[in-house]
Amino acid sequence: MNERTEKVADFITAYNTKLARSTAVNVSQVYSLANGQPLSLPYFSSTVHAGFENPANDHIEEEIDPNGYLIDDPNATILIRVKGDSMIEAEIFEDDILIVNRKRRARAGDIVVAELDGGFTVKYLGKHCLIPANKKYPVIKFQDMQELRLIGVVTGKMKRF
Numbered sequence: 001m002n003e004r005t006e007k008v009a010d011f012i013t014a015y016n017t018k019l020a021r022s023t024a025v026n027v028s029q030v031y032s033l034a035n036g037q038p039l040s041l042p043y044f045s046s047t048v049h050a051g052f053e054n055p056a057n058d059h060i061e062e063e064i065d066p067n068g069y070l071i072d073d074p075n076a077t078i079l080i081r082v083k084g085d086s087m088i089e090a091e092i093f094e095d096d097i098l099i100v101n102r103k104r105r106a107r108a109g110d111i112v113v114a115e116l117d118g119g120f121t122v123k124y125l126g127k128h129c130l131i132p133a134n135k136k137y138p139v140i141k142f143q144d145m146q147e148l149r150l151i152g153v154v155t156g157k158m159k160r161f
Contacts, residue, residue: 070156076103090133096159102152111154117147
């Protein structure tokens with residue numbers, strides 16, 4: 001193991017320890033991905049209509065592995081459960097599970113998970129701020145001496161009904 005790899009491993013260990021101890025602002029739980037077998041589910045080529053059923057739309061086009069569809073890089077991905085309503089206009093609601101890529105470079109306009117002064121939040125990344133998707137919350141402007149670290153870019157979400 002080279003020096004850079006050791007530093008990355010040390011950072012990940014320290015980061016995971018910190019996550020286990022921290023309290024969340026808008027994010028209540030962080031999940032690691034399990035390295036399991038691929039899961040394939042049937043994917044129907046037909047669309048779902050809110051009107052009358054089309055009897056010809058019942059064949060399977062292919063099978064899709066939800067992990068492969070939702071997750072670009074399993075080694076760089078974490079799952080985070082949302083708490084709060086600051087991103088509802090981006091259709092991110094309480095108890096949704098966000099798929100977060102820790103390696104993807106964040107750009108202005110991306111939805112990111114950030115650690116801000118010891119708490120976690122999910123917001124749009126602005127040029128010098130974090131922007132909520134709910135008008136009842138203020139924009140968070142970056143301040144001097146404020147501790148801010150981007151955890152990753154949100155690449156998707158999962159929701160149960």
